[in-house]
Amino acid sequence: MTKKQTILSGLKENYLFAVIRGNSASEATEISEAVYKGGIKNIEVTFTTPQADESIKDLSRKYADTDMVVGAGTVMDDVTARIAIIAGAEFIVSPNFIPEISKVCNTYAVPYLPGCGTVTEITSAMATGVEVVKVFPGGILGPSFIKNVHGPIPHVEMMPSGGVSLENMHEWVDNGAWAVGIGSALTKNLAADGLNSVTEISKQFVDKYKELH
Numbered sequence: 001m002t003k004k005q006t007i008l009s010g011l012k013e014n015y016l017f018a019v020i021r022g023n024s025a026s027e028a029t030e031i032s033e034a035v036y037k038g039g040i041k042n043i044e045v046t047f048t049t050p051q052a053d054e055s056i057k058d059l060s061r062k063y064a065d066t067d068m069v070v071g072a073g074t075v076m077d078d079v080t081a082r083i084a085i086i087a088g089a090e091f092i093v094s095p096n097f098i099p100e101i102s103k104v105c106n107t108y109a110v111p112y113l114p115g116c117g118t119v120t121e122i123t124s125a126m127a128t129g130v131e132v133v134k135v136f137p138g139g140i141l142g143p144s145f146i147k148n149v150h151g152p153i154p155h156v157e158m159m160p161s162g163g164v165s166l167e168n169m170h171e172w173v174d175n176g177a178w179a180v181g182i183g184s185a186l187t188k189n190l191a192a193d194g195l196n197s198v199t200e201i202s203k204q205f206v207d208k209y210k211e212l213h
Helices: 003-014 025-037 052-062 078-087 099-108 119-126 144-150 169-174 195-212
Strands: 016-020 042-046 069-073 092-094 112-116 132-135 157-160 180-182
Touching: 003 016, 003 069, 016 025, 016 195, 025 042, 025 052, 025 195, 042 052, 052 069, 052 078, 069 078, 078 092, 078 099, 092 099, 099 112, 112 119, 119 132, 144 157, 157 180, 169 180, 169 195
Parallel strands: 016 042, 016 180, 042 069, 069 092, 092 112, 112 132, 132 157
Antiparallel strands: none
């Protein structure tokens, strides 16, 4: 199994992605650790976080010998992708498909999961070697988007990001989602109840997936 295939296999097995947005690199690291404590192992540190690469570097080093998989999200260009990979990111996610990022990821044998919302975008991404696309915005496209696309293109793998909740996760699973990305739902009580609330909500998502799986 190639490096890229090994990473993708681990991501799929873990299934749940935590989309981390912090006001600082240190806060992103703290939220990531709270999420991991709750059982979510795929950590996507977004570049809307100031100095996101520092958080990626810290997590990659600290959790090198664990089953945490650290990646980068909201990557908007190839330069940022390379910075993230050098910092230790094992996967790259963007809100849209950017061919230049795909080339960088292919060079480093790192999975690239671009945001796609149409069949044209999906097939364009696949033509550059992309194996899993992010259904974005998931809350707008809805779970049936995956099932409908799988009709003509059954071999494409899709992961929603945005709009995934404890209440609707079963719909995404039932419609064939390869994995799911969970964002603001994890931190909705952070300001009032602190990091323990992030861990508790993460546990709820893990338990829900086990129930569905």
